[in-house]
Amino acid sequence: xxxxxxxxxxxxxxxxxxxxxxxxxxxxxxxxxxxxxxxxxxxxxxxxxxxxxxxxxxxxxxxxxxxxxxxxxxxxxxxxxxxxxxxxxxxxxxxxxxxxxxxxxxxxxxxxxxxxxxxxxxxxxxxxxxxxxxxxxxxxxxxxxxxxxxxxxxxxxxxxxxxxxxxxxxxxxxxxxxxxxxxxxxxxxxxxxxxxxxxxxxxxxxxxxxxxxxxxxxxxxxxxxxxxxxxxxxxxxxxxxxxxxxxxxxxxxxxxxxxxxxxxxxxxxxxxxxxxxxxxxxxxxxxxxxxxxxxxxxxxxxxxxxxxxxxxxxxxxxxxxxxxxxxxxxxxxxxxxxxxxxxxxxxxxxxxxxxxxxxxxxxxxxxxxxxxxxxxxxxxxxxxxxxxxxxxxxxxxxxxxxxxxxxxxxxxxxxxxxxxxxxxxxxxxxxxxxxxxxxxx
Ligand code: PFF
Numbered sequence: 001x002x003x004x005x006x007x008x009x010x011x012x013x014x015x016x017x018x019x020x021x022x023x024x025x026x027x028x029x030x031x032x033x034x035x036x037x038x039x040x041x042x043x044x045x046x047x048x049x050x051x052x053x054x055x056x057x058x059x060x061x062x063x064x065x066x067x068x069x070x071x072x073x074x075x076x077x078x079x080x081x082x083x084x085x086x087x088x089x090x091x092x093x094x095x096x097x098x099x100x101x102x103x104x105x106x107x108x109x110x111x112x113x114x115x116x117x118x119x120x121x122x123x124x125x126x127x128x129x130x131x132x133x134x135x136x137x138x139x140x141x142x143x144x145x146x147x148x149x150x151x152x153x154x155x156x157x158x159x160x161x162x163x164x165x166x167x168x169x170x171x172x173x174x175x176x177x178x179x180x181x182x183x184x185x186x187x188x189x190x191x192x193x194x195x196x197x198x199x200x201x202x203x204x205x206x207x208x209x210x211x212x213x214x215x216x217x218x219x220x221x222x223x224x225x226x227x228x229x230x231x232x233x234x235x236x237x238x239x240x241x242x243x244x245x246x247x248x249x250x251x252x253x254x255x256x257x258x259x260x261x262x263x264x265x266x267x268x269x270x271x272x273x274x275x276x277x278x279x280x281x282x283x284x285x286x287x288x289x290x291x292x293x294x295x296x297x298x299x300x301x302x303x304x305x306x307x308x309x310x311x312x313x314x315x316x317x318x319x320x321x322x323x324x325x326x327x328x329x330x331x332x333x334x335x336x337x338x339x340x341x342x343x344x345x346x347x348x349x350x351x352x353x354x355x356x357x358x359x360x361x362x363x364x365x366x367x368x369x370x371x372x373x374x375x376x377x378x379x380x381x382x383x384x385x386x387x388x389x390x391x392x393x394x395x396x397x398x399x400x401x402x403x404x405x406x407x408x409x410x411x412x413x414x415x416x417x418x419x420x421x422x423x424x425x426x427x428x429x430x431x432x433x434x435x436x437x438x439x440x441x
Contacts, residue, residue: 012242014170015162016061016225016234016251021173022316023104024223025258026180026309030266031283032219036212039203042263044216049224049256052217052432055424056226056388057248058407059395064235065244066399066406070326071229074236078399086390087327090229093383094323095343097228099350100375101317102153104281106145106355108310110135111285115302120289125275128289132282137359146351153317154344157325158337162318169315176308179301180261187268187291196268199277210439217436218381224255225316227384227391230323244407245415265291281358281372321347350375385437389430396425 033041067074072087079086114120120131136142156165187193221227235244262284269287270277279286288305292298324343328334357364357371366374395403400422407421408414 011166012234012238013247013250014173015166015237016231016247017254018166018169018173018312018315019230019234019319020223020225020251020255020316021258022223022312023101023108023309024219024225024316025255026262026312027104027281027284029219029223029259030262031280032215033200033263034267034270034277034283035280036215037204037207038199038267039201040205040208041212041216042200042260043203044208044213045220045259046256048217048220049252051424052388052429053220053224053226054248054252055421055429056391057224057231057252058245058421059391059403059425060226060229060231061235061238061244061248062403062406063391063395063399064232065238065242066402068236069232070236070330071232071323072327072331074229074232075394078402079394080398083390083394083398086387086394087229089383090227090387091324091327093228093379093387094230094320095347096350096375096379096383097222098150098153098317098320098324099347100354100372101313101320102150102347103142103146103351103355103372105149105153105310105313105317106142106147107136107285108306108313109148110141110145111306112303112310115289115292115299115306118299121293121298121302123273123290123293125273125286125290128286129276129279129282132286136282136355137362139356139360142355142358143352146355147348149313149317150344150348150351152314153321154340156314156318157321157340162322165315165318169311172308172311175304176312177258177261179305179308180258180265183288183291183301183305184261184264184268186295187265187272190268190272190291190294192272193268196271197264199271200263200267210436213436214381214440217385217433218377221384221388222380223259224252225319227387228323228379229387230319232391233323233326234319245417381440382437385433389433389437392425392429392433396422396427396430 063074063078067077069077071090072084075087076084120128122128156162225231266284266287269275269291273290275287289302292302295301325336325339328339329336354372354375362370364370369377404414404418407418
């Protein structure tokens with residue numbers, strides 16, 4: 001049977017961007033950037049994204065496009081039997097990420113509800129921090145919301161409405177983009193906003209540490225959905241005429257833009273209202289309501305913001321679940337329904353642990369991290385970079401003839417950047433990522 005293809009080139013880019021743009025850009029990027037002091041971190045992040053990120057995006061998409069298979073099958077076809085294990089690791093990574101991703105997805109639903117109730121429309125940092133902290137530490141409510149988010153993700157997969165969601169989410173993404181611009185404009189006109197902008201943009205290189213570079217790299221992998229085969233899956237549905245480099249550029253460009261704008265949205269608020277920049281995973285949830293409370297129609301904007309964030313998270317979580325579920329279907333011919341239900345339940349259970357580790361279980365730590373932090377760290381800072389090394393080696397060394405043929409123009413000539421891309425895949429990416437990973441250990 002011929003593999004289904006995206007209806008249009010734009011459809012492919014939008015679907016991949018839907019996977020990439022999500023909590024990573026709007027929730028994770030601002031707080032990790034703030035924890036790492038702003039400017040210098042931003043610069044390192046951008047350098048990593050526009051060197052490694054773009055190359056690995058092209059690599060993953062073209063592996064998918066030339067094999068027409070999901071990760072495990074694609075690795076096996078291009079690399080041989082042993083390479084399929086890289087695909088397995090990617091599936092495991094998707095499983096780990098979705099378990100805590102769904103917890104945060106649940107927070108977005110909770111904050112839609114809180115916005116409707118109007119309980120968060122204040123500029124008082126103490127109230128906003130307390131609201132968030134006591135919410136995530138609660139042993140019951142966040143788990144219900146986590147269950148709802150996971151069920152919605154599974155529902156989208158089971159109803160087979162991804163395409164429908166994409167069609168709707170394309171408009172919602174534009175709305176999210178415009179809303180972020182409005183919020184930036186409001187934030188920048190508040191007294192004291194400039195300090196936030198300066199902190200976000202001015203690179204203070206004395207603050208650069210190896211940890212910061214690891215964090216920037218992990219964030220790049222996470223927010224671009226790289227290193228676990230997700231983009232292989234998307235690439236496998238791309239039609240023959242789709243330009244992989246153009247698509248990769250668009251997805252990377254768009255996601256990076258949203259990361260950057262999210263920083264511009266959150267940083268000024270931190271300084272204007274005196275929030276703690278080291279608030280961690282709560283940062284976006286704690287600071288943004290203060291901005292809404294300073295806007296006419298603030299409640300409306302608050303509901304809209306958390307709703308759009310929820311939709312952005314859902315299009316990403318669907319892509320994560322697709323990686324996990326399609327693995328069992330492709331490899332073991334498991335029925336779709338059963339696989340989706342079982343995997344959702346298992347990820348939900350692990351997510352319960354992640355949620356509780358922010359409250360009643362917060363004293364149980366490993367390597368100084370609670371379960372939530374550990375799942376995040378292991379997936380973004382260890383497994384995804386490892387996956388990045390492997391995809392680069394596969395493309396640069398093992399499968400170069402196949403990949404370069406897919407990247408050549410229809411008339412057979414090669415793009416001028418192809419040798420550079422090959423060089424990055426063969427040497428730069430594996431060595432650089434490895435060196436950064438070593439700092440970890
Ligand atoms: N890139 C998504 C985000 O930033 O929210 C998260 C993600 C989705 C990571 C899909 C990995 C993935 F395969």
